[in-house]
Amino acid sequence: MGVIGYGYWGPNLVRNLAELDNAIVAMVCDQSEERCKAVANRYPSVTTTTNANELIESANIDAVVIATPVRSHFDLSLQALKSGKHVLVEKPITQSADQAQILIEEADTRNLILMTDHTFLYTGAVRKIRDLIDSGELGDIYYYDSTRINLGLFQHDVDVIWDLAIHDLSILNFLLKQRPLAVSATGAAHISGQVENVAYLTIYLEGGAIAHVNVNWMSPIKIRQTLIGGSKRMVVYDDLEPSEKIRVYDKGVTLTEDPESVHQMLVGYRTGDMWAPQISTREALQVEVEHFIECINTSGQPISDGRSGLEVVKIAEAATQSMRRRGEPVEIG
């Protein structure tokens, strides 16, 4: 394995890759000499380089993991695929749907694994919610409503949609079968000369469900809370809870047919127990890199494959367009 980029996320990837029994981190590339030194100190057996080409073209390397700024995802991934390497690339997969399409085709042609690092799909919490939805326990899904805010790093090549909202778009795609139809997005850039630091996305889904994502780099408090409303039960997923990340509420509304209540109220309330299922606490990134290796070894299809990366980018592109037009709805291609 070779890893390009040892900035914020790269060290986590290297650490998790290093713990695998059936993979070896052979080389790490970063433009900074200092970071290369940090790698060498911590992992003496790993070769380091400041030249990505050297890593991509190395005959020792079967798979390339890319944890660089977004603007370089496409070029590096394409180059790696063309060198016959499997690719695991940070989210978002690319800066545009067109780029993602090209990567998918390149990987397909060469029978290589192309995987996006949609980490949340490998958490016990999101997996458990998917089980609850798939088993019908929640009933029909009415809404997905996520708040993902904190005092965050201003990115330079991507705004808050392409940074934080990508997580929700990937979770949404993973959880719900309903296809996203259109998006209305609003946002604002409060620091002159900077990208949007706050944004709100509403995604219209097939069948009348609605998804909403609130992302903000300038919140004084950190919130990672998602509500999923179903016709039978509702889920609150709080990723900051040390345990009990998921709470299932036996609450909802029921239609009353009582003719006497016609002029009063047609909707009744149902309130019952709350239940917090135990969920796996394995580190998501560990599960994810194991899955990457397994897909390579078995020619399997990653859960977060290139196509899932593409779907997410399509919504983000539509959201960006909508945000420029102050919320005007944009169909998702």
Next chain:
Amino acid sequence: MGVIGYGYWGPNLVRNLAELDNAIVAMVCDQSEERCKAVANRYPSVTTTTNANELIESANIDAVVIATPVRSHFDLSLQALKSGKHVLVEKPITQSADQAQILIEEADTRNLILMTDHTFLYTGAVRKIRDLIDSGELGDIYYYDSTRINLGLFQHDVDVIWDLAIHDLSILNFLLKQRPLAVSATGAAHISGQVENVAYLTIYLEGGAIAHVNVNWMSPIKIRQTLIGGSKRMVVYDDLEPSEKIRVYDKGVTLTEDPESVHQMLVGYRTGDMWAPQISTREALQVEVEHFIECINTSGQPISDGRSGLEVVKIAEAATQSMRRRGEPVEIG
């Protein structure tokens, strides 16, 4: 004083009016005989009636408090004003801006007090936030972001915007000097044949600030949380906290001028103490009815006068239009 409507909110109004030293509740009207009986049991000295005309036309009554369904606000208020009574009417003041305009003119012509029951403007919490903003402690206001959700009663004549979001629109108008320019709203009605039960409003304000309101009648948990982001400090207002409803965070971002960091990061972080100022715990409705009486006695201008009711209705009207068009921005008249 006469009170029309003794359903959900009316009992709170009567209780608070009954505690005033300089006002007497002479009559209460409700269409239900049973509720009239409840009034009589609890307040033996109060006359009851099922006929609103009787109350409005009573010579014993100087001021009418209207706590009926929204569709009757305009007619009852207009009739009361025409009978020479001061009026305090539940929020929203009317179903349309045109109606609100007519009430304002009628009250002006007759030198009567017309006040809307925007209760939150009379809470210690909202007052304290206004002080913080007016004194410049928060700096320039960047955003107002409110979540007001719970498993709530489905209303019959109003959707979730005209029910829950009205609170935020009135708070927003009270707190910020920036004029609202346009609104993009989205929402969904998940129960067939019912009004929208979830809605998201983005309001564009003069000077680049943005406000967002998330309202939902189908949430398994109750949230009443508002974030207000300023250039100097930020506020988190949680109305469900028994004490410490307001927290002021000395956190924010600062621009760095360091030329070396041009390609790295132009925005730095600032993090300091948090501070929860003590706030008045007087019941807002008590403060409000005292203010109503005082305005009557001094011919004063209520904080939540007809014009503030009108401003709120204008935004709600624009939001409704925008929601019908799936988020297309609508200018606020």
Next chain:
Amino acid sequence: MGVIGYGYWGPNLVRNLAELDNAIVAMVCDQSEERCKAVANRYPSVTTTTNANELIESANIDAVVIATPVRSHFDLSLQALKSGKHVLVEKPITQSADQAQILIEEADTRNLILMTDHTFLYTGAVRKIRDLIDSGELGDIYYYDSTRINLGLFQHDVDVIWDLAIHDLSILNFLLKQRPLAVSATGAAHISGQVENVAYLTIYLEGGAIAHVNVNWMSPIKIRQTLIGGSKRMVVYDDLEPSEKIRVYDKGVTLTEDPESVHQMLVGYRTGDMWAPQISTREALQVEVEHFIECINTSGQPISDGRSGLEVVKIAEAATQSMRRRGEPVEIG
């Protein structure tokens, strides 16, 4: 019904008694003329008096509810029983076990109901916990650990044990079948000339279980949290939670028999789901006064009868002795 004492708790009692269909509040007594006036304003049909004898001896009165300072509980209750009235008396029932014993005998002799106002026994939360224990869902009970602290009123005739801890002692007696054997209590009086404002009680129960109560009138925050540890499951009861007051944790320890682990660890961990059962939200005091009337009408035995009041006072007496001796254990008589 007659109510003596219209200070802090009396108004709650009168309000709940007034809502009963099968009882009438005929008279209220308070030493303060002003409070008598407050009663008269709010309940015009109720006679008021500043003379407790008048109430106790009134032929109109079948039952007396006593909500006066603790030092007067015994005399007033005894006098009322001797006048042939049923008695519901605020907690603690008396200042000593001897006094409680006399009241019990007097009530028994005269076939009158004697009930203590141990309000928590009438909450949905405590009832649900008792169901969980009685059904065996928690297994053997290992410990009961309660924290009941806030910035509270300094009482004049009772210390923090006789004020706050009484609640826990009554809950403990209600929930557990194991008899309390001995108590070790510690505490401190931080305000010169005042009673103890902080106290810690450990109660040794039959069979090895242990109960602990932490009470404090000088805490900056309010806590009402009780942990109940069982061999199968554990409960966290947080009375300040608006909903989900009770959480049942499928967590615990299990003994491992693995001989290989003898020198390592003999105790393993078990962790599973958490579950918050729905509980009744009826006001406890309403349930309680209904129960009082029902016991009167059916000659039933109140859940919080004189004997339960006596058991609680016995532990409080032993705790007071122990506290004077800095924690030396005192057998419970």
Next chain:
Amino acid sequence: MGVIGYGYWGPNLVRNLAELDNAIVAMVCDQSEERCKAVANRYPSVTTTTNANELIESANIDAVVIATPVRSHFDLSLQALKSGKHVLVEKPITQSADQAQILIEEADTRNLILMTDHTFLYTGAVRKIRDLIDSGELGDIYYYDSTRINLGLFQHDVDVIWDLAIHDLSILNFLLKQRPLAVSATGAAHISGQVENVAYLTIYLEGGAIAHVNVNWMSPIKIRQTLIGGSKRMVVYDDLEPSEKIRVYDKGVTLTEDPESVHQMLVGYRTGDMWAPQISTREALQVEVEHFIECINTSGQPISDGRSGLEVVKIAEAATQSMRRRGEPVEIG
């Protein structure tokens, strides 16, 4: 540096020592070959051994860090001191005050640093509380009340007092100038054949202050909360809060001299703002090992020196005695 013990805490020590610029981890000892291998994989330059003597007698080693079970602390520390090594030993320093005394004397005689790993004394939170106390902002300290509970590992050579309560005893000694006089402790062992898994300590301090520590290995939820009540202000320290670990409440009681209130209430309430000061988020163990090296280099006196280790052990010994006698108070030697 040499580190003995690479079980639960050892890896944290090695990681923090490895990041020091002015120290080198030369050798790590653990009885388990497997753990030695883990060290070698992660730190290829470190020598490993399963023989503690080899490490202690190595000429390459100036200081020994001991992270072994408590029963071996005394022997290993004494041996290391006799070999002329500085010693940093896990808490508690020894199993008895006599043992601690011997270590202190040995270190003094040889001019070696003897330090106990009372980690909390190196946290930003505890340091900030000490500043608040030392500056007089809290006024006179009335009480220290700590709850430190979770579903924890059953230790084999120490009970819950010698495991969890040690933390509070070290914090207490660090924060308060008042000398501990006596302790009353209670507890229970719920698993047959095991040590006490729940314990409650009350420590009487000079001048009337009181400290209480609630420790429990069988709680379904994790709590790390300490209240410190002062005459002027009060502190709530919640170590599980990601930020805002410390909250300072401007709340308290005041004596009223009003003679009219003699029979009513002599104690009034004061309630004001709450304030959460920013605190250092540096990892405590990093601060601690730097302090250890600095003390070695400058012959300084560690904050958590052998004497502070001894003071803590004295209280724990007295608590153990008291617990055996069901709470009977035991003077602290």
